[in-house]
Amino acid sequence: MLQFRKIAVVGAGNVAYTLCKAMKDKGMNPYCVFVRDAGKVSKVSEDLGVEAVSDYEKVLQSDLTIIAVNDDSISEVASHLIDYKGLVVHTSGTKPSAVLNRTRRYGVFYPLQTMSKNREISFDQVPLLVYANSNEDLIKLKEFASIFSKKAVVCDDEQRKAIHLAAVYVSNFTNVMLGIGDGLLQEKGLSLDIMKPLVMEMMEKSFVKSPKNALTGPASRGDFATIGEHEKMLSYHPDELAIYMILTDYIIEKYHKNEEL
């Protein structure tokens, strides 16, 4: 590692684990992992053999500190790094970089991916959004990110905020749509699995052709007979019906290709 020789990671969650794992996979040995509660055995130190510490002494000797904790805890961690000489970055999609501005050199290292226990992520395809308050550090951080990912992207606070908001729609809300579908199918003794080829093809198609050009279905073709039938079927599901109606209206208003309606 030319950019940073001693890398400290702060946190004991999925992001901290995934980052340390990615470094190990690239032949790097994280300098230490900071875990607040020393009594809590860290999966990072146990599985990956990274030294766990619970005071900041060793962290302060590193070149790069990656804060991988909940958004609300970033400031608390930062308060221990005021005299830090290295570069400190957080991994949050929403927090501005300036939450770290009591340290001289700061930035962001945000992996745009959902991480959870028991699902291993290959960083190779994960966009890593980087930012730093100096050009020199930004170059180093982007180089560092490029070791892990083919998509290291420089991104300012405003762009990162837009990405995080967009992610709510394209990740959380799409998930909710699958959840509603799941419920409707279960009522008829069917499993959501039957929808997987359709869902995956529609997603692929949306990225290839753009969502707008890939859209199909009753609202997109102005098929009010089917819409009416669906609304009747949903009459015992008022919350799901309300969602059906608002999204159908949205499509009809914004997406409609056929002016004949």
Next chain:
Amino acid sequence: MLQFRKIAVVGAGNVAYTLCKAMKDKGMNPYCVFVRDAGKVSKVSEDLGVEAVSDYEKVLQSDLTIIAVNDDSISEVASHLIDYKGLVVHTSGTKPSAVLNRTRRYGVFYPLQTMSKNREISFDQVPLLVYANSNEDLIKLKEFASIFSKKAVVCDDEQRKAIHLAAVYVSNFTNVMLGIGDGLLQEKGLSLDIMKPLVMEMMEKSFVKSPKNALTGPASRGDFATIGEHEKMLSYHPDELAIYMILTDYIIEKYHKNEEL
């Protein structure tokens, strides 16, 4: 082909084309393809070398007729097949099988997939939902479907209607979420492509763990500070804000894991 020796396809659209292509790929030669407008050169006959006809004489000599036309045209096609001796099926997700009940032997052959020009579908993984008004035909139709797909599923009208409704959520409405994300990113000079790894991982995870268990994001963790910020960012997008609010409320009400809120 033991189940059906002479197979006629009615229609000139994507579904008709994809079905004929699938048959050819399995070494079967569709008996004929009916195209209403004889003057209109059919892609099916041109690309695949299937005989195109525009009167029903030859169709009436087949063993199986697959009606692959718009929902609203099914009845009109069926009116020509009243004395038909073979099995007639439609390919619609919404129309009841009984729309064909003036013919003695009828049923449904519904490929649960989105089909469009310029995207070739492998039928192998596409669920084929079959139904027939006699047990004997149902067995034959299921065997026929199994030639093309690993997922030939017997499905009555009620189940098929539920599947079609669920498909609006899991396919059309997920697409709308990508469309909104796309718009928000474009405003900041970013491309939707950056979201692809996140979207695909979230979809995979939702099928593996169930949507409910895969959900992440501000609403799922009751993070009202982030929700408030997102709502502020959307203040110039009232339609998208309304969608954000209804879906956030839905998650908080239905999905919330953490009672501490």
